[in-house]
Amino acid sequence: MSTCSVSKGCFVFKPSPKKRRVSQKTVHFGERKDSGDTDLQFVTCQALWNQIKQELEQIQEDLNKQLLDNLESFLRRSHSEFQAKTTEWTYRMKSREIPTAALVLGVNVTDHDLTFRSISEVLQQNVTPYIALLEAKDCTGIKNLMQKLMGQLMNCYIDVDSLEDEDNVQVSHNRIRCSMTSLVNWYEGVTKKTSSETPSKKRTSSSRHWLSSPIVVIFKDMESFTTKVLQDFIVISSQHIHQLPLVLIFGIATSPMIIHSLLPHSVSSLLCIELFQSLSCKEHLSTVVDKLLLTTQFPFKLGEKVLQVLINIFLYHDFSVQNFIKGFQLCIVEHFYSQPLSILCCQMADVKTRVNSLSHEQCENVRRLPSFRRYVEGQVSENQIALLTADNYLKEVVQKLLEDLHVYHENYIPVLRCLHVLTSSLPKYPLGKQIRELHCMCLEDQVWETEEYESALQLARMLNKSDLVNVLQQCVEIFVSSAVKEFDQTVEKLKEFLTQFQKLEVAEAFQERDVSVSSQKELQKKTDLYHLQKSLLELKESRRSKKLTKFEMLRFEVVDYIDGLVRSYLAPADHKTLHEVVYFNTPSVLREHLNAAPRIALHTALNNPHCYLKNEALKSGEGSISNKAPDICIVYKLHLECGRLINLVDWLEAFSTVVTAAEGPDAASSDQVDDIIHARFIRAVSELELLGFIKPSKQKTDHVARLTWGGC
Structure with missing residues (x-):
């Protein structure tokens, strides 16, 4: 048998199945032994977890109590100063300082969401309804930050009843110009409306709080924010601090010094910072x-x-x-x-x-x-x-x-x-x-x-x-x-x-x-050489026994x-x-679920898509490639047949051969590759490059280098 193309040789002469055999693991629970009381097992499990969940919520509440109390006291103090126009707030107005709480939460970033949720709920119930939680991924620029801020604040105040009663409020947030001036005007309108409400009229959630409640802006992941965005927002906010009782809360995972690292002195001097420390995650x-x-x-x-x-x-x-x-x-x-x-x-x-x-x-x-x-x-x-x-x-x-x-x-x-x-x-x-x-x-x-x-x-x-x-x-x-x-x-x-x-x-x-x-009596005795030698012998004897x-x-x-x-x-x-x-003592099942093995999972998904997609049409024998499989799976299986360098032209021809196999021998033997197939191939190769299996090669322009070796 002779071949006229490397791709055909690559595709036809497959290696031994033993070399390509890999263990395909699927994520599953441990082996279940049949039992007639599955309903009772489920009810018992559910009841037990509900009890544990209540205990965990109580633990979380007890551990965060002091932190929440301190934050609430800080916000009330800032609020009362603004409301009474005290000397301290007047000084802040002149120096344009913004009250800021630096909340050091630790490196356990995945737990921060729960902490901020508790903080938001407590502050909304006891201090102010105007709270916005901002994340760095949503605030790539100052415009995005203002849009997110105003959207959350207006949603905090406007409810279904007020939208139905007032026509002037029925303006979409997209039409509102997102600027600090618009925020000041909105805040003044909200506070005036709250103060003029009669007891008989139905009130919104803000009527439970004091007049002129502060606006709390929480930066959940302060280290992830762009320096330019933080600087612009702080500078703009400081210019309106005499009109807007703004309070900032910085969620910090590392150290409070990150504030001075991210912000220059001219900006950090606009913040009146008070430090708060949460409980250590190890103690938790x-x-x-x-x-x-x-x-x-x-x-x-x-x-x-x-x-x-x-x-x-x-x-x-x-x-x-x-x-x-x-x-x-x-x-x-x-x-x-x-x-x-x-x-x-x-x-x-x-x-x-x-x-x-x-x-x-x-x-x-x-x-x-x-x-x-x-x-x-x-x-x-x-x-x-x-x-x-x-x-x-x-x-x-x-x-x-x-x-x-x-x-x-x-x-x-x-x-x-x-x-x-x-x-x-x-x-x-x-x-x-x-x-x-x-x-x-x-x-x-x-x-x-x-x-x-x-x-x-x-x-x-x-x-x-x-x-x-x-x-x-x-x-x-x-x-x-x-x-x-x-x-x-x-x-x-x-x-x-x-x-x-x-x-x-x-x-x-x-x-x-x-x-x-x-x-004292011994000192009165005569301390001659005899008594000194006797004392020394007694000391040695006492040490021995x-x-x-x-x-x-x-x-x-x-x-x-x-x-x-x-x-x-x-x-x-x-x-x-x-x-x-x-007692539960099966660590292997726990490791399988919690200790990620991304390489094995990726290989299993690309080499055997039926394992995850559960489509009967995707079932294929050992060493064969199904044309029903996703394009990236076909490209991945073909790249397993190649060496360190892969010729893109031969790879494309092999891909076209597999994809057009169902259309008959005439389509498979065609010399020209359809544009649609060409586009599908380019997309699949790009996805494979994104996953880290291949990279462009400097040795040959029409080749790519393989980054992995072996089955998985």
Whole structure:
């Protein structure tokens, strides 16, 4: 067989399918085991997430409360100064200074939207209805900024009723000249209308606020704004500050110094800046972990590997608490989707009813659990037979085991907090600085068998008296607040330790007084060479056979007692029977959804479009190219057949051959390429270049260079 064209050789003589075979992964949830209670699983999952969502909203509200209060106070102060025409506002009018809040939110940019939404809602309810949120992508020029600003402000005030009542307001925003003068005229008209409203007349949302409410302009991503746009807006606004009570809020992700980096002194001097700092995203994450995982309020738990995946994504990728919460939500959905026994992941009040309603198939699912198999192997032969054959007996045991699991969590959390209090202040933090790190270590293995734990105990045995007393006091508070009856004796023992430390302080005070008296008497003795040598020998002898003081003995006793609590209550969760019911521990599924693999996804989409488009016409055999596929898929498959440099002419001929294959052999053998096919080819090649698969080559003008190699 002979060929007259490189393209035909490229297209006809295909390489071995083994070289082109790639694993085509599709994004899917974990394997689902059929269960008859899918509706109950869905209802349980939905109820659990609703409870968690309410808790998260409360956490967000509590964390932002101080920040929102400070911002509200700042805006009210600026508002009252403008309204009363105070001396400070008069000074600002003369110097043309604009009140500005520099809001440092941190690098977790994906969480900023939620924060600004909360700020906007609170300020609209309590301070002013005139709030505009501006983003850099919508404000490429000063004209775009003014259009966005005026559009949002007028939408804040004008509602359906006012549009129907007043003909002069029925002017589209496009016809309004977007300038600061127009904004001043609009604001004066709005405030006059609000002040002249009668109580009987229906009012708009602005009537709930004071007269002359300030206009708040929020720059959500200040670093992304063009310097020229910011400068022009600030200069123009400062010239109208005596007519318009304007307040700016800059959302800053890096540092407040960015204001002076972006703006020259002549512009930044027009701003009266006050700094506001939001809570650290790490502290926010610690609060979320504490409220969601280290509690018995919610039955669902995360395994060590899954929790580590979520924390690593947070620490090494985005610092986004919202993405952590989304990952947590994905774990809940996946657990209730793939685990048929997740119907037992519910509140303890519902456990008995759901266990009694288990079907025979679900009882078999219980018997297949690895932790339950280990439990059966540890029973006597009679109980083993009953557990494997009698469903009623199995249900009784399952109910007891779930109650034991709940008790395990009730005991685990206070002891974990107690151990964290003891070790979080040690040098170099052998067991981690955050409680989530210690929690992961306890879930992974028996923490008392690790080198880090031994190192922590050695350091704890060298704590001074004040630190140790402080640790004991915090532990007492933890156990008392847990309200677990099993720890009543523990609380009494810790209080007894505290009493002994107090007695030691009193005894030491008396001892110091006696030593001072005896030392004065010793000074009166004759200090000859004999007495000096005798004292030196006594000192050497005491060093050789050093005896522990009462404090050291008591300190050892305290540390050993806490060590006993750790060994009794901090066993790993996977050692507990039926832990699979409440723990999700499938990190591979989580990584598949959260850790992006764009190259594999792109190759799968371009090499096998049926995987995503689900069109039966796009199905093709291994190594073949369907003419029904999108143009970019055809071009991509053809470029896989080429080497480092690709001849565009040959590539176009091969593309034309594939596209016109359905029209018959006459069309395929035509020497001329249709203009439409030529245009489709150019567009597909441009898209491939945009995706980064090829680039123009300087070696040959009619060639492109391939940037990737291999199947994916």
